[in-house]
Amino acid sequence: MNSTINTDLKLIPGDFIPDQDVKWCPGCGDYSILKQVQTVFPELGIPKENFVFISGIGCSSRFTYYMDTYGMHSIHGRAAAIASGVKMANPELSVWIISGDGDALSIGGNHFIHFMRKNFDIKMLVFNNQIYSLTKGQYSPTSERGKITKTTPQGSIEEPFNPLELALGAKSTFVARTLDRDPKHMQSILKRAHQHRGGAFIEIYQNCPIFNDGAFFAFSEKGTKKEEAIYVNHGKPLVFGSNDDKGIKLEGLKPVIVNIKEAGLSIEDLWIHDEKDKTKANIIARFFDSAETYFPRPFGVVYTEERPIYEEGLMLQIDNAKIKREKLHINKILSGEKIWQIV
Amino acid sequence: MKNVEVKQDVVILFAGDSGDGIQLTGAQFTATNALFGNDVSTFPNFPAEIRAPQGTLPGVSGFQLRFGSVEIFTPGDISDVLVVMNAAALKANLKQLKIGGTVIANTDGFDPKNLGLAKYPAGVNPLKDGSLDKYHVIEIDVTKLTRNALSGSGLGTKETDRSKNMFVLGFICWMYNRGLDHSVDFIKEQFKKRPELIDANLKVLNAGFSYGDTTETPMSRYEVKAAPMAKGEYRNMTGNQATALGLIAASQKSGLTLFYGSYPITPASDILHELSKHKNFGVKTFQAEDEIAAVTSAIGASFGGNLGVTASSGPGIALKTEAIGLALMLELPLVICNVQRGGPSTGLPTKTEQADLLQAIYGRNGEAPVPVIAASTPSDCFDAVYEACRIAIEHMTPVFFLSDGYIANGAEPWAFPKAAELPVINVQFAKNDLKEGEKFLPYKRNDKLARKWAIPGTKGLEHRIGGIEKENETGNISYDPENHEFMVKLRAERVEKIADFIPHQKIDNGKEKGKLLVIGWGSTYGAIKTAVKESIAEGCEVSHVHLKYLNPLPKNLGNIIKQFEKVVIPEMNNGQLIKIIRDKFLVDAKGLNKIKGMPFTTGEVKSKILEMLK
Numbered sequence: 001m002n003s004t005i006n007t008d009l010k011l012i013p014g015d016f017i018p019d020q021d022v023k024w025c026p027g028c029g030d031y032s033i034l035k036q037v038q039t040v041f042p043e044l045g046i047p048k049e050n051f052v053f054i055s056g057i058g059c060s061s062r063f064t065y066y067m068d069t070y071g072m073h074s075i076h077g078r079a080a081a082i083a084s085g086v087k088m089a090n091p092e093l094s095v096w097i098i099s100g101d102g103d104a105l106s107i108g109g110n111h112f113i114h115f116m117r118k119n120f121d122i123k124m125l126v127f128n129n130q131i132y133s134l135t136k137g138q139y140s141p142t143s144e145r146g147k148i149t150k151t152t153p154q155g156s157i158e159e160p161f162n163p164l165e166l167a168l169g170a171k172s173t174f175v176a177r178t179l180d181r182d183p184k185h186m187q188s189i190l191k192r193a194h195q196h197r198g199g200a201f202i203e204i205y206q207n208c209p210i211f212n213d214g215a216f217f218a219f220s221e222k223g224t225k226k227e228e229a230i231y232v233n234h235g236k237p238l239v240f241g242s243n244d245d246k247g248i249k250l251e252g253l254k255p256v257i258v259n260i261k262e263a264g265l266s267i268e269d270l271w272i273h274d275e276k277d278k279t280k281a282n283i284i285a286r287f288f289d290s291a292e293t294y295f296p297r298p299f300g301v302v303y304t305e306e307r308p309i310y311e312e313g314l315m316l317q318i319d320n321a322k323i324k325r326e327k328l329h330i331n332k333i334l335s336g337e338k339i340w341q342i343v
Numbered sequence: 344m345k346n347v348e349v350k351q352d353v354v355i356l357f358a359g360d361s362g363d364g365i366q367l368t369g370a371q372f373t374a375t376n377a378l379f380g381n382d383v384s385t386f387p388n389f390p391a392e393i394r395a396p397q398g399t400l401p402g403v404s405g406f407q408l409r410f411g412s413v414e415i416f417t418p419g420d421i422s423d424v425l426v427v428m429n430a431a432a433l434k435a436n437l438k439q440l441k442i443g444g445t446v447i448a449n450t451d452g453f454d455p456k457n458l459g460l461a462k463y464p465a466g467v468n469p470l471k472d473g474s475l476d477k478y479h480v481i482e483i484d485v486t487k488l489t490r491n492a493l494s495g496s497g498l499g500t501k502e503t504d505r506s507k508n509m510f511v512l513g514f515i516c517w518m519y520n521r522g523l524d525h526s527v528d529f530i531k532e533q534f535k536k537r538p539e540l541i542d543a544n545l546k547v548l549n550a551g552f553s554y555g556d557t558t559e560t561p562m563s564r565y566e567v568k569a570a571p572m573a574k575g576e577y578r579n580m581t582g583n584q585a586t587a588l589g590l591i592a593a594s595q596k597s598g599l600t601l602f603y604g605s606y607p608i609t610p611a612s613d614i615l616h617e618l619s620k621h622k623n624f625g626v627k628t629f630q631a632e633d634e635i636a637a638v639t640s641a642i643g644a645s646f647g648g649n650l651g652v653t654a655s656s657g658p659g660i661a662l663k664t665e666a667i668g669l670a671l672m673l674e675l676p677l678v679i680c681n682v683q684r685g686g687p688s689t690g691l692p693t694k695t696e697q698a699d700l701l702q703a704i705y706g707r708n709g710e711a712p713v714p715v716i717a718a719s720t721p722s723d724c725f726d727a728v729y730e731a732c733r734i735a736i737e738h739m740t741p742v743f744f745l746s747d748g749y750i751a752n753g754a755e756p757w758a759f760p761k762a763a764e765l766p767v768i769n770v771q772f773a774k775n776d777l778k779e780g781e782k783f784l785p786y787k788r789n790d791k792l793a794r795k796w797a798i799p800g801t802k803g804l805e806h807r808i809g810g811i812e813k814e815n816e817t818g819n820i821s822y823d824p825e826n827h828e829f830m831v832k833l834r835a836e837r838v839e840k841i842a843d844f845i846p847h848q849k850i851d852n853g854k855e856k857g858k859l860l861v862i863g864w865g866s867t868y869g870a871i872k873t874a875v876k877e878s879i880a881e882g883c884e885v886s887h888v889h890l891k892y893l894n895p896l897p898k899n900l901g902n903i904i905k906q907f908e909k910v911v912i913p914e915m916n917n918g919q920l921i922k923i924i925r926d927k928f929l930v931d932a933k934g935l936n937k938i939k940g941m942p943f944t945t946g947e948v949k950s951k952i953l954e955m956l957k
Contacts, residue, residue: 049804
């Protein structure tokens with residue numbers, strides 16, 4: 001699909017706004033995501049008619065109706081499988097999946113892992129609000145242990161998924177995290193995902209103001225974000241803190257938080273992010289379960305690699321078969337090799 | 344040359360361990376007879392386990408073949424010849440042999456160990472104790488003779504013993520006066536990468552053939568002349584193979600790329616195996632991670648402009664249910680093949696049943712009508728699945744195609760068509776012919792009440808579809824009560840409308856009026872046809888209609904039924920079509936139900952006919 005880049009399309013964000021009213025709750029993080037997608041899409045060089053959105057079920061999945069492209073709002077958990085069918089039918093299309101933490105990681109968990117492994121050139125956006133919102137407030141597979149919801153009045157007794165770690169384990173070739181309240185960052189991640197040749201997984205922290213308000217405020221609000229969030233960039237040191245005074249250093253495979261000045265270190269002594277290093281990507285992705293050891297939450301492209309793309313492999317086999325058996329007429333397979341005549 | 348006796352038709356049942364190559368021996372002898380010009384019908388019957396413990400009763404695999412110089416519609420109720428590789432095979436199948444029939448026994452399979460595994464009491468050997476006196480027994484030490492033929496070949500005992508089935512094939516070919524040409528070609532092709540095995544198998548095959556001539560035991564040979572079949576070119580065909588070819592043919596005729604999403608399941612996997620060999624026709628086969636991904640990827644492919652097809656058997660179809668409802672709401676073409684097997688749950692994976700009819704017609708949440716088409720014989724799978732594709736594409740709807748384990752694995756001669764003779768399939772892709780300011784209406788309909796297929800990549804027709812209730816024409820989400828009722832009725836009407844575009848029901852056999860009408864569907868065709876034919880010949884007033892279209896039913900079916908005093912409906916289930924016929928036509932139909940994982944015998948259907956006419 002990158003082959004169809006065309007800079008003369010002159011699309012504007014307005015071209016992607018359909019005539020339907022957007023019906024998310026006021027203050028929902030989904031509005032920001034929709035805005036960033038509509039802002040970025042005109043710049044991608046893809047004709048509007050070649051974009052396809054496939055979504056499952058949940059608040060996030062209504063997204064499809066709010067983009068004036070081809071789209072299917074399907075059934076719960078199955079967006080990845082449907083999208084892969086669309087892509088195999090027509091590899092020229094730019095196919096995007098919109099899903100949520102329940103849709104992608106609970107009911108759609110099996111499709112999620114196999115979708116990552118197979119590596120279709122499809123971009124998957126998972127809006128993670130750590131709650132079931134459309135069904136009005138039950139815990140999700142990303143809700144934290146102890147979470148009190150309608151179905152867990154005494155608190156959740158489940159360990160949550162860390163979606164980045166799951167995606168890496170399932171062999172995703174592009175793993176990134178961003179959040180609704182950082183529009184610029186989200187735009188840059190969307191562009192990176194689009195440019196990636198292969199399947200892309202973007203976890204988007206998204207605030208649900210009704211059922212889980214403020215779940216990610218620590219990473220987005222002024223007072224805390226410099227201490228709680230760390231933005232990773234390829235080739236750049238891992239620096240964070242209110243005054244960019246803290247860094248992360250690797251001692252062997254063990255990450256350690258250091259105070260740069262106090263430790264008498266220079267920037268070069270810190271861990272330099274290499275998004276192609278899977279071992280280190282795994283370590284970064286695990287800045288998550290910080291009950292014992294505190295680490296800031298990472299945002300950015302954690303890992304990326306190039307690997308054969310599923311639909312390209314499929315089309316190559318078809319092309320090879322066509323070359324090899326070019327002259328084989330359908331009548332030949334209807335008759336088969338062994339025939340007899342009754343006269 | 345010894346005496347040659349002419350037979351009209353012969354039923355042979357080959358039986359042995361799952362690892363004895365019984366299915367292969369049966370299939371090769373079938374092909375040999377078919378190529379000779381006999382009419383043939385087969386019934387492979389094997390355990391669900393790949394290799395159950397050797398020599399035991401659960402490990403017995405069978406292949407029943409009937410070939411004849413007359414028209415044949417079933418693999419036969421009872422065998423003339425039973426070939427057994429061991430004691431368990433005899434024990435499991437002796438009741439299938441007619442009194443006076445022939446047993447061909449591999450004596451090596453009747454040693455104390457095998458007799459014990461077959462649970463014969465200590466010291467009892469059915470070959471020795473006179474219990475087979477009612478049969479003609481031919482004892483051959485196949486194992487020893489195979490080893491003799493291969494002594495000095497350098498092959499180990501294990502590999503040597505593996506070609507025992509070729510000895511049997513050679514001997515049977517001798518017995519029925521068939522040349523070895525076809526078998527020789529097959530062996531050469533099968534082992535082309537291992538020339539030493541070609542030599543070995545040919546040696547054993549020939550040893551089996553010459554054994555008949557050289558043995559001192561007096562033995563008869565038989566002759567089954569070619570059958571008077573309709574003029575034309577024929578090939579041997581199984582149901583699953585015919586299904587695969589029907590899908591490819593529909594793809595070629597419609598100009599649509601075939602996308603086949605499937606998850607391995609018995610007895611449907613062979614369709615996936617076959618299709619994956621035909622990528623040169625652009626066929627895209629996708630082995631999905633599960634049944635749900637299989638159907639939903641096919642729905643995605645249909646949205647993208649391919650002909651989306653998925654297949655499974657009962658348990659897998661149950662998993663696809665929600666997605667089939669989605670396809671119905673989306674109004675996209677989708678063909679769902681169900682190669683039925685014994686249920687419920689895992690049920691009887693390798694045995695046949697027709698118990699998923701109600702699942703196909705009704706088994707979804709909400710008011711969700713889906714057209715249903717069933718194949719009646721192995722080769723009819725081609726026509727039936729082709730028709731399912733035509734309806735799916737021209738009416739923009741999911742369509743069920745029903746087959747079952749019996750016809751999926753069974754084989755018969757097929758007067759194959761040429762592509763040019765197949766019905767046209769019209770695809771209506773939406774084009775952007777909108778006037779300035781005009782909005783595209785994705786759910787605007789034609790005379791078939793079908794919408795146009797607007798595929799991604801078509802400029803100006805961008806639109807969203809989904810599983811939520813929608814407004815007609817615009818496709819916009821609508822929760823309006825009046826609209827929902829209107830849409831439910833419209834979707835029902837869409838399926839009913841298909842009756843205007845299918846042929847009227849024909850009477851297969853018998854008069855248009857009479858005492859008894861037998862209504863069948865699916866794979867019971869052969870048994871019912873034979874039973875009705877024989878009953879008519881004996882003076883009974885009975886007729887047979889066999890339904891291909893189960894939903895909607897042909898428009899004239901009600902009128903046909905009215906012409907008969909009684910109606911009987913044989914089904915390999917506990918009574919499913921009968922519920923529909925009673926519901927639609929308020930007729931007091933009676934059922935004939937067999938739920939044993941086995942097809943009807945002609946005798947069973949015939950005695951019900953006689954009982955009904957009493």
